[in-house]
Amino acid sequence: MVSAREPTNILTSRRLAITPSRTLFFLPVLVVVLFYAGVLFLTVLNYPPVRFFSILASPEVREAIVLSLVTATGAGIVAMVLGVPMAYFLARRDFAGKIVVDALLDVPVFISPIAIGALLLVAFSTAQGRWLQEHVGEIVFEVPGIIIAQATIVTALAVRLMKATFEAVPLRYEKVARSLGCTEWNAFWKVVLPLSKSGLMASAILVWARALGEFGATVTLAGATERKTATIPTSIYLSFASADVDRALTLVLILLLVATASLIGLRRVAGKTLEI
């Protein structure tokens, strides 16, 4: 009889000795984790959040939280509504100039958000931009401006993420679906969408979280007026500007809690099929 010993995975076994290569991979993990933990620990130690609840109860902070949640959700919806069809189109079709569209999608990821915000501000301040604002709705230094600024940044990210999701669905499933009687739309609805569900949910959560933390473009286009256009990141900036460190840190903690909660939620929906 051959002994039924479990094969040892040399990469994951705990019993193996420390080798130079293992140290090489492990050391950065230690450094990064210690750095993040250290920053948080030092801050909380020196500025304990004793006024957490009173700050949280202040109308400015509560309004900033609500505004952040509403605008990030709005921007997320815009990004998904535009992003899903666009990502699918880019994943499945070849066309002249695709390389240019691909490059343009990377621009908001590469370029500083404040530059995007500046572009938006200038564009909406031109004669045509002003005409648009007069006839459709106020944007500059108003709440819709926050959504537009955030959506500009995160739509590109949404398309990037979801394009990868759609590309991971083998084309042959659509071919079989078509041969079984599906129109293009039916094949997308009945096969592609269910197969990319977890990837799309994960993208939506990431996009939402990114919109929640957006600052540069938002503050440039929508301004930083308390109780009007100040989101959580803007309020943090304003608190620092007025040297209210306690308030700034309370808002940081809130942002941290919301982000952590949403990322844990992300891992739950995405399960083990998608590691982000």
Add this chain to the structure above:
Amino acid sequence: MISLEGLGLKLGDFSLRDISLHVEDGEYFILLGPSGVGKTSLLEAVAGLVPVERGRVLLDGADVTRFPPEARPIAYVPQDASLFPHLNVTDNILFGVRVRRFAETRWRPLFDDLVDSLQIENLLDRSPVNLSGGERRRVSLARALITSPKILLLDEPFSGLDPPIRRELQLMVKRLQKHLKGTFLHVTHDREEAFILGDVIAVMIDGKVEQIARRNRVYFHPRNLKVARFTGMENVFEAEIVAVDGQASCVTVQWLGNRLVASANQAALAQGQRVLVGVRAEEVMLIKPDKPIREGRESNILSGVVREILEKGATHTFVIDEERSGQPIVMELPNFLYRRYKFHPGEPIRIRISPDKFCVMEY
């Protein structure tokens, strides 16, 4: 029935030119050719999944060349079964009838029949993710057939399976096709599979159809050297026609000192024409040393010396140096004959090539 007329398509590196073929109702049609000659693309063109550049696809006489896939009553079994991983086996099978909104009274009898014929009763509630390769192919067949397609396209449906399972599925599919009187167009690179399943076989090499004929004709009478080589005809010689029979069904050829009778399957053969003649190794017959030659079998006898004997399990492969031509002839000898006569390399041997298995090919 389905007809392809002068079909041409270009996809990436390769192109298919001028493919014409015709599949009758109830026929098992095999498209046989080496891997990577565009057989899959051809099937996808028939299904409407890739655009056709030139030519027409006719279904029961109607031109469907520009129809989208969903408008064609065609089903498709892709190479790896491609079961939808988000649906269980039953939902996979019923995918097509639900999309096409067939009434249950229409599909239920066929569903029960397919579940029974393909032996998938115990798989119905399972997820396709946990099925074996053979089980996946069977479910994929059921999913395609339940839509009662006018024609079923099969793209290397048994590739990557273990030989015994592959054989079992081949027989199952052949039985099912006969039972449903289905029209199947099946592409494969496996010549054994082609000859097991096919009623009609088209041999496609380098993007061109070299021969379309009934199974036996392709097997014993390849049209040219390319087909002979691809279908595994071991013995091919250059010869010259010295006489044509009145009915033109037989010709006498001169092959390096031997005068032999071969069957002609080409219309225009003339005296003096250079041709190729060939015979499959298993059709080369041993003249038993201890028995007289039977009457009527005195022609086409060759003498030679055994050069090599290879043991292959069920048969022994003999390489014989033919006496007059000096060229080698390969013969497959069943084991019982080998054991009875105990041949050794270097010994003389006499063989016969039956004229009806000795074919004339284009030079």
